[in-house]
Amino acid sequence: MSGINRRRFVKNIALATPLLLAPELFTSCNKLKVPKGSFSGKVIVIGAGTAGMVAAKLLTERNVDVLVLEAASVHGGRVLPLNDFASFPVELGAEEVHGHRTRWYQIVKDSNADFINEPGENYYFLDSKVQLEKDIKNDAEVSKAFEMVDAMDTYSGGEITAEQYSINNGITARVKFIDNAQVGGEFGTSMERLSFSGIKTSNDLWSAGNSNYMIKNKSLLSVLDNYCSNMLSKIIYDTQVVNIDSSQTKIILTDQNGAVYEADKVIITVPLTVLQQNIIAFTPALPATKISAINGIGMGAGMKIILKFDSAFWQNDLGSLFSDGVVPEYWPTALKKSSSDYLLTAFVMGSFAEYLSGQGSNAITLCLAQLDAAYAGAATAHFTDSHIIDWSTQPFIGGAYSFPTQTSNQPRKDLAASENDKLYFAGEATNTEGSFATVHGAVDSAFSVVEEILN
Numbered sequence: 001m002s003g004i005n006r007r008r009f010v011k012n013i014a015l016a017t018p019l020l021l022a023p024e025l026f027t028s029c030n031k032l033k034v035p036k037g038s039f040s041g042k043v044i045v046i047g048a049g050t051a052g053m054v055a056a057k058l059l060t061e062r063n064v065d066v067l068v069l070e071a072a073s074v075h076g077g078r079v080l081p082l083n084d085f086a087s088f089p090v091e092l093g094a095e096e097v098h099g100h101r102t103r104w105y106q107i108v109k110d111s112n113a114d115f116i117n118e119p120g121e122n123y124y125f126l127d128s129k130v131q132l133e134k135d136i137k138n139d140a141e142v143s144k145a146f147e148m149v150d151a152m153d154t155y156s157g158g159e160i161t162a163e164q165y166s167i168n169n170g171i172t173a174r175v176k177f178i179d180n181a182q183v184g185g186e187f188g189t190s191m192e193r194l195s196f197s198g199i200k201t202s203n204d205l206w207s208a209g210n211s212n213y214m215i216k217n218k219s220l221l222s223v224l225d226n227y228c229s230n231m232l233s234k235i236i237y238d239t240q241v242v243n244i245d246s247s248q249t250k251i252i253l254t255d256q257n258g259a260v261y262e263a264d265k266v267i268i269t270v271p272l273t274v275l276q277q278n279i280i281a282f283t284p285a286l287p288a289t290k291i292s293a294i295n296g297i298g299m300g301a302g303m304k305i306i307l308k309f310d311s312a313f314w315q316n317d318l319g320s321l322f323s324d325g326v327v328p329e330y331w332p333t334a335l336k337k338s339s340s341d342y343l344l345t346a347f348v349m350g351s352f353a354e355y356l357s358g359q360g361s362n363a364i365t366l367c368l369a370q371l372d373a374a375y376a377g378a379a380t381a382h383f384t385d386s387h388i389i390d391w392s393t394q395p396f397i398g399g400a401y402s403f404p405t406q407t408s409n410q411p412r413k414d415l416a417a418s419e420n421d422k423l424y425f426a427g428e429a430t431n432t433e434g435s436f437a438t439v440h441g442a443v444d445s446a447f448s449v450v451e452e453i454l455n
């Protein structure tokens, strides 16, 4: 649920490796050491999402003159809480902390957050019944669908899309929704756009650990704000960089109003979609390797639809509901966070999100109809309110998160490479260690780029 989950893998591994139940054994405080070195010039960071905030925080700690230009009127980017919808902040973007062997896990832990281990059981609306995973897993077609989820870690063939893999392996239309959610959705897209061999490449690189956590008592943004408190005053909001001229000694940045900023080094942390859409003009033009890297990684539509009800009509232990239809996966947003809020999150990626995005407010009716089918009309009967976040139309973001469209990890390496000791690239899509599409991947990319600048 919500981003890369590896839930089925977790279950298998946890049985074999009991030490995973004691995550603190694997964390290291040294991870958060600020990179050594110095830089006496001026650095401008473009974008105040996770990567931009962390980069500016680290540079500030090393007394570097740093400024952050943020296009939106808020910071956080794809870490975005919805504050007045429930008795707790509803996360519209990142929600889970993936793994425990990461700097981000350490930052969250240091903030005294209460962790919730990923709760709940998987249920499937199959053959007109909502059924527990354990009750359907021996069904021959279902077990094939689950084998595909497991094959994300074991696949050894050539370049292939997830869709092609599902066809080759005889996944039937009856159970395909399972893989639409647990393969396509998990990687922020739909199966026809996703490289199955690329998933395997990234899973091999993944070192964060296989547990997922949520935070009970605070928003992810408040954790980021706390960790990055020394740089918040350095953000200039409503400043969309549209031009970067690095042809002279000083780098000249121009914003949407024609205002000009001067720097010796620039860290670009904008989402991949912003680079793909050529929203920023570069002088000199970016080299062909960089352009091919930008276009060699996927990023597209993604939505969360938060549905509010006056009571819970779903199972008490529901972790996720997987279902054929407009939304492949729903989960109870408030589970273990609040007992007085009855919310379901619809998680929709890729072509599913494009379809729902085109539906406007009718998307809610479609979600309710899908849930009504599973829960005998209870969804419409108990519905009170909703909130839609459509990341593809979210200003200055333009998509959910990056995903592999090919086996090779080279595009991410080329995207992460700096240009002439002047332009540096950070952000989730630049993560070369299999942790793209995550907050911890964005944090790590900031550490890498700051280390490069300070050295």
Ligand SMILES: Cc1cc2nc3c(=O)[nH]c(=O)nc-3n(C[C@H](O)[C@H](O)[C@H](O)COP(=O)(O)OP(=O)(O)OC[C@H]3O[C@@H](n4cnc5c(N)ncnc54)[C@H](O)[C@@H]3O)c2cc1C
Pocket: 001, 002, 003, 004, 046, 047, 048, 049, 050, 051, 052, 069, 070, 071, 072, 075, 076, 077, 078, 079, 092, 093, 094, 095, 096, 097, 098, 239, 240, 241, 242, 269, 270, 271, 274, 279, 280, 302, 303, 304, 391, 395, 396, 397, 399, 400, 401, 426, 427, 428, 429, 436, 437, 438, 439, 440, 442
């Ligand atoms: C629906 C959804 C669910 C997710 N779930 C999880 C999860 O459970 N766990 C997890 O770890 N991750 C999850 N993620 C991914 C995670 O949110 C991202 O990987 C991470 O937040 C990206 O951080 P970033 O700094 O790379 O980019 P961003 O947060 O996108 O920051 C980029 C910033 O650049 C700004 N910007 C853009 N253009 C310009 C410009 N021209 N000039 C100036 N500023 C500009 C933007 O406004 C933005 O603030 C999820 C994402 C989504 C969308």
